[in-house]
Amino acid sequence: MREVGIIGVGMTRFKEHWDSSLRDLFVEAALKALDDAKVPMIDSIYVGSMSSGLFVEQEHIGPMFAEYLGVKNVPAIRVESACASGALAFRLGYIEVASGLSDIVLVSGVEKMTDCEDPTSALAAAADVECEAFFGATFPALYALIAKAHMDRYGTTREQLAAVSVKNHKNGLKNPDAQFQREISLDAVLNSVMIADPLTILQCSPISDGAAAIILGPLDMVRKMTDKVVKITGSGVATDTIALHSRKDVTSLDAVKLSAERAYKMANRKPKDINVCEVHDCFSIAELVTIEELGFVEKGKSGQFVVEGNTEIDGKIPINTSGGLKSKGHPVGATGIAQIIEIHKQLTGNAGERQVKDAKIGMAQNMGGTGASSVVHIMEVV
Amino acid sequence: MREVGIIGVGMTRFKEHWDSSLRDLFVEAALKALDDAKVPMIDSIYVGSMSSGLFVEQEHIGPMFAEYLGVKNVPAIRVESACASGALAFRLGYIEVASGLSDIVLVSGVEKMTDCEDPTSALAAAADVECEAFFGATFPALYALIAKAHMDRYGTTREQLAAVSVKNHKNGLKNPDAQFQREISLDAVLNSVMIADPLTILQCSPISDGAAAIILGPLDMVRKMTDKVVKITGSGVATDTIALHSRKDVTSLDAVKLSAERAYKMANRKPKDINVCEVHDCFSIAELVTIEELGFVEKGKSGQFVVEGNTEIDGKIPINTSGGLKSKGHPVGATGIAQIIEIHKQLTGNAGERQVKDAKIGMAQNMGGTGASSVVHIMEVV
Numbered sequence: 001m002r003e004v005g006i007i008g009v010g011m012t013r014f015k016e017h018w019d020s021s022l023r024d025l026f027v028e029a030a031l032k033a034l035d036d037a038k039v040p041m042i043d044s045i046y047v048g049s050m051s052s053g054l055f056v057e058q059e060h061i062g063p064m065f066a067e068y069l070g071v072k073n074v075p076a077i078r079v080e081s082a083c084a085s086g087a088l089a090f091r092l093g094y095i096e097v098a099s100g101l102s103d104i105v106l107v108s109g110v111e112k113m114t115d116c117e118d119p120t121s122a123l124a125a126a127a128d129v130e131c132e133a134f135f136g137a138t139f140p141a142l143y144a145l146i147a148k149a150h151m152d153r154y155g156t157t158r159e160q161l162a163a164v165s166v167k168n169h170k171n172g173l174k175n176p177d178a179q180f181q182r183e184i185s186l187d188a189v190l191n192s193v194m195i196a197d198p199l200t201i202l203q204c205s206p207i208s209d210g211a212a213a214i215i216l217g218p219l220d221m222v223r224k225m226t227d228k229v230v231k232i233t234g235s236g237v238a239t240d241t242i243a244l245h246s247r248k249d250v251t252s253l254d255a256v257k258l259s260a261e262r263a264y265k266m267a268n269r270k271p272k273d274i275n276v277c278e279v280h281d282c283f284s285i286a287e288l289v290t291i292e293e294l295g296f297v298e299k300g301k302s303g304q305f306v307v308e309g310n311t312e313i314d315g316k317i318p319i320n321t322s323g324g325l326k327s328k329g330h331p332v333g334a335t336g337i338a339q340i341i342e343i344h345k346q347l348t349g350n351a352g353e354r355q356v357k358d359a360k361i362g363m364a365q366n367m368g369g370t371g372a373s374s375v376v377h378i379m380e381v382v
Numbered sequence: 383m384r385e386v387g388i389i390g391v392g393m394t395r396f397k398e399h400w401d402s403s404l405r406d407l408f409v410e411a412a413l414k415a416l417d418d419a420k421v422p423m424i425d426s427i428y429v430g431s432m433s434s435g436l437f438v439e440q441e442h443i444g445p446m447f448a449e450y451l452g453v454k455n456v457p458a459i460r461v462e463s464a465c466a467s468g469a470l471a472f473r474l475g476y477i478e479v480a481s482g483l484s485d486i487v488l489v490s491g492v493e494k495m496t497d498c499e500d501p502t503s504a505l506a507a508a509a510d511v512e513c514e515a516f517f518g519a520t521f522p523a524l525y526a527l528i529a530k531a532h533m534d535r536y537g538t539t540r541e542q543l544a545a546v547s548v549k550n551h552k553n554g555l556k557n558p559d560a561q562f563q564r565e566i567s568l569d570a571v572l573n574s575v576m577i578a579d580p581l582t583i584l585q586c587s588p589i590s591d592g593a594a595a596i597i598l599g600p601l602d603m604v605r606k607m608t609d610k611v612v613k614i615t616g617s618g619v620a621t622d623t624i625a626l627h628s629r630k631d632v633t634s635l636d637a638v639k640l641s642a643e644r645a646y647k648m649a650n651r652k653p654k655d656i657n658v659c660e661v662h663d664c665f666s667i668a669e670l671v672t673i674e675e676l677g678f679v680e681k682g683k684s685g686q687f688v689v690e691g692n693t694e695i696d697g698k699i700p701i702n703t704s705g706g707l708k709s710k711g712h713p714v715g716a717t718g719i720a721q722i723i724e725i726h727k728q729l730t731g732n733a734g735e736r737q738v739k740d741a742k743i744g745m746a747q748n749m750g751g752t753g754a755s756s757v758v759h760i761m762e763v764v
Binding site for chain 1: 383403426432433435436438439440441442444445446448449454455456457458459460461462463464470474477478480481482483504507508509510511512515619620621622623624628636637640750751754755
C-alpha cells in the first residue's frame with residue numbers, strides 16, 4: 001500500500017444555514033479544500049452523509065455534488081454509517097489512494113438538518129428502528145441509559161458530565177467555524193432543561209448544517225505540495241450491536257476500543273503517543289466513555305480526569321480542541337471530516353488561539369449510533 | 383494493486399418478500415455466499431442500498447447486518463449511488479482487496495421496497511429532487527423523454543422497445559431467482575397499461591425485495607479455493623448531471639459510455655471481446671441506449687439490433703440472460719450485485735438453461751438515476 005497524506009482542507013462554518021442548500025454546503029467546503037490544496041483536478045469523490053434522504057429527501061448526492069462542483073464525470077460515491085459517515089468517507093478515499101488506483105481524492109461530509117421537520121426521528125434511523133426507535137427510544141434517551149449506568153458503576157457525577165460541555169464550549173469560543181462561540185458555566189449546564197436524565201440540553205450536541213472536505217494524495221506528491229506534511233498512519237474501523245440493549249455492558253463502547261486498537265496497531269502507536277485528539281461527544285457521556293476506550297484514562301476514571309483539567313488544551317491529552325460536537329456543532333455526515341480537519345490544523349500549527357503546543361501526532365474518533373460503528377484515524381507530522 | 387477474484391456468490395430470489403425484513407434478506411444472501419465460498423471468516427463488509435431510510439426508515443445498516451450475520455465487530459459500510467449502489471459496493475470491496483488492506487471482503491446489495499407506502503416517491507430521490515421530482519417528474523416520465531427523443535432522432539419504434547421486454551422475460555423464465563418467470567408476447571407489452579408514453583407497464587422494471595452477496599479475495603487465494611477462477615479485470619465509474627434536462631443530448635448516456643471506456647481500458651478489452659453482458663434495463667429504452675454506449679451496436683441502431691435477435695442467449699452479444707431488471711426484478715440496491723452474480727454464473731458454467739456457450743469474458747453495467755452514475759465491471763475466466 002502506498003503512503004497517503006493530506007494536501008488541503010476546507011469547511012463551512014457549522015451552524016443553521018438557512019440560505020444554503022445541501023449542494024451549496026458541499027460546494028463551499030469542497031472549493032475551500034481545493035483552494036487550499038491547489039490541485040488542478042481530482043480523480044474521485046467520496047461524500048459521507050447520514051441521511052440526505054430523510055433530512056432533505058435527496059439521495060444520489062455523489063453525482064449531484066460532482067456536477068455542482070464543476071467536475072462532472074468524476075466518480076463520486078456516497079458512504080453512510082450514521083454519524084460515522086464522514087470518517088468512513090475519509091477511510092475509503094485513503095484506501096483508494098493507498099491502492100494506487102487514484103492519486104487525488106476529495107473526501108467530504110455534509111448534512112443539512114434544519115430543513116427537516118423532525119430531525120430527531122430522522123436521527124433515530126441510526127438506532128435499531130424495529131427494536132429501539134419504534135418503542136420511543138431516541139438518542140438522548142439511549143445515551144442517558146449509558147450515563148446512568150456509568151454513574152452507578154463508577155460513581156461518575158452530574159458535575160463531571162457537565163464539565164465536558166464547559167470545556168468544549170471554552171474551546172469552541174476560539175474556533176471561528178464553531179456553531180456556538182461562547183462559554184457556558186457549570187451551573188448553566190446543570191440547570192439547563194433536562195432532556196433525558198441525567199443529560200441536560202447543554203450536554204447534547206445540536207442540530208446543525210454544514211460540510212467539510214479534505215484532499216488526499218500519495219505522500220510523495222504531498223511532500224512536494226505542502227510545507228508541513230501530515231501522513232495518515234492508522235485507520236481502524238469496528239462495529240458493535242446496533243441496539244444498545246444487546247450489549248453485555250452498556251458502560252463500555254466495544255467498537256470504539258476495537259477501532260482504536262486497530263488504528264494503534266497499524267500506526268504502531270500507543271495512547272501515550274497521541275498529542276491531541278478529537279472524539280465523538282454527541283452527548284457528554286460519550287466523551288467520557290470514549291476517552292476511556294481510547295486508553296487515555298483508566299476505565300471509570302474519566303469524570304475525575306476531565307475535572308482535573310487533563311483534557312484541556314494545555315492538559316495531558318487535549319480532547320476536542322475544536323469545541324467538539326457540542327460547541328462546534330454536529331451536521332452528522334460532516335462531523336468525521338471536520339474532526340480530521342481540526343487534527344490537521346493542530347499538526348500544521350494552524351489552530352490559532354486553540355493551538356496545542358508541539359502537536360506532532362493526532363487522533364480523530366468518529367462514531368455512529370450508540371457506538372454501533374466507530375472509526376479511528378491517527379495522523380502524524382512526518 | 384493485487385489481482386482480485388470471486389470466491390463465492392449468493393442471492394435471495396427477487397420478488398415481494400412479505401415474510402422477510404431488510405436484515406433477513408441480507409442475511410439470507412450473505413449466508414448463501416459464505417456457504418458457496420466456504421471461507422472461515424471475512425475481513426469487512428460493503429453493502430449497497432439506495433434508500434433504506436426512505437423505504438423502511440432504517441439507516442446505519444452496515445453494523446446491523448454484521449451483527450445479524452454473526453460477525454459483530456467486523457467493519458461494515460453502506461455505499462449509495464441510487465440504483466448503482468450495488469456495483470459501487472462491489473467496486474469498493476475490490477479496491478480494498480486490491481490495496482492489500484483486507485483479504486476476504488463480502489460485498490452485497492439489498493433493498494426492501496414493498497414495505498414503503500409510496501416507493502415511486504422514494505425512488506424519485508435518485509433524481510434532482512429540487513429541479514425534477516418537486517415538479518412531478520418520476521423516473522418513468524424521465525425515461526419516456528429519452529425514449530421519445532430516441533424514436534424521433536433514430537426512428538426507433540414502439541415494437542423495438544417492446545422487444546427488449548419480450549427477450550428479457552424469455553430469459554427470466556429460465557432463472558429460478560427471477561421475480562417474473564413467464565414469457566410475455568409483443569402484443570401484451572404493447573397493449574399493457576401506458577405508464578408514460580411510449581413506455582407501457584411491461585417496459586418498466588417492478589418494485590421488488592431482495593439481496594445479493596459476493597465474496598471477494600486476492601486471486602492467489604481464489605485459485606486455491608475455486609475450480610473456475612473468475613478475475614475482475616476492469617472497473618469503471620463515471621457520473622453525469624443529476625438532472626436529465628441539463629444534458630446536451632438526452633438520447634445519449636455519457637456516464638455509461640465513459641464508465642465503459644474506463645473499464646475497457648483497465649481490462650485492455652474491446653466491445654467485441656465481451657461474450658455476455660448484464661445491463662441496467664430499468665426501462666426498455668435504458669437497455670437500448672446502454673448497449674449503444676457500451677459499443678455493442680452503432681448509435682441509433684439498437685432497436686433493430688435487438689429485433690434481429692443479436693442480444694438473445696445464442697445471439698452475437700447476449701444481453702441480460704438473467705432476465706434483466708424487468709423480469710428478474712429490481713430491488714434497487716441489490717441489482718448491481720445480482721448482475722455480477724449472473725456474469726459469474728455464466729463464466730463458471732452454472733447458468734443452467736440460460737447458459738451462454740463458451741462464455742469467458744463478461745460485463746455488468748449498473749446505473750443510477752437517468753444515468754447520473756454508471757458503473758461497469760469486466761470479469762474474465764483466467
